[in-house]
Amino acid sequence: MSKDQSYADDEVRAIIERALKEDAPASTLSxxxxxxxxxxxxxxxxxxxxxxxDVTEARLTTTATKRIVSRRxxxxxxxxxxxVAVNALLFLVNFLTTPGEWWVLFPIFFWGLALAVHxxxxxxxxxxxxxxxxxxxxxxxxxxxxxxxxxxxxxxxRVAGPVDQIEAPSVEDAQTTHDEPKVRRQ
Numbered sequence: 001m002s003k004d005q006s007y008a009d010d011e012v013r014a015i016i017e018r019a020l021k022e023d024a025p026a027s028t029l030s031x032x033x034x035x036x037x038x039x040x041x042x043x044x045x046x047x048x049x050x051x052x053x054d055v056t057e058a059r060l061t062t063t064a065t066k067r068i069v070s071r072r073x074x075x076x077x078x079x080x081x082x083x084v085a086v087n088a089l090l091f092l093v094n095f096l097t098t099p100g101e102w103w104v105l106f107p108i109f110f111w112g113l114a115l116a117v118h119x120x121x122x123x124x125x126x127x128x129x130x131x132x133x134x135x136x137x138x139x140x141x142x143x144x145x146x147x148x149x150x151x152x153x154x155x156x157x158r159v160a161g162p163v164d165q166i167e168a169p170s171v172e173d174a175q176t177t178h179d180e181p182k183v184r185r186q
Contacts, residue, residue, distance in 0.1 A: 012041075064135035068127050076122030083115050 007015065029037075031052065038048040087108050094104035 060136050060139060061132065064132055064139055065125070065127050067139075068131060068135055069125055072122040072124075076118055079115060079118055079122075083111055087111065 034052065035045055035048055038045065087104070090104045090107060094102060
């Protein structure tokens with residue numbers, strides 16, 4: 001290829017994407033690596049930071065939405081299972097006690113309407129902004145706690161409360177008694 005050749009933005013993206021697919025690095029890139037690549041192609045660090053935040057936010061939004069929809073569908077499946085089990089039992093009771101009077105049709109019909117409304121909500125992929133922001137917050141808190149708790153497990157500290165209130169037992173305490181970690185009073 002000629003060094004004097006120039007490329008349009010969409011061609012640059014296509015070339016980089018194809019090169020990454022063919023020669024993918026063994027591990028993921030760090031943020032510093034990303035900044036140096038951006039500097040190498042003439043992008044400002046602020047533009048890279050902004051794009052990284054946007055990509056992270058989009059990934060967080062997608063993950064939160066998938067978790068919410070998955071939770072809704074599991075709840076709908078549980079509701080449908082309970083509907084079938086309870087109404088089968090009611091049908092059996094109705095058949096064995098009063099076979100000529102089919103009162104069981106009333107709970108089947110009205111509960112079926114409620115299940116249909118639940119299905120319309122549960123199968124929808126629309127998520128409110130409030131619910132989405134709450135799930136994002138949960139994901140971020142879980143990620144932060146997961147890292148903290150993992151580090152504590154490696155140190156041998158048992159988590160019994162907020163991390164900043166727990167102190168590890170000393171060597172003397174561990175030799176004399178087998179008590180749980182002590183909680184500092186504030």
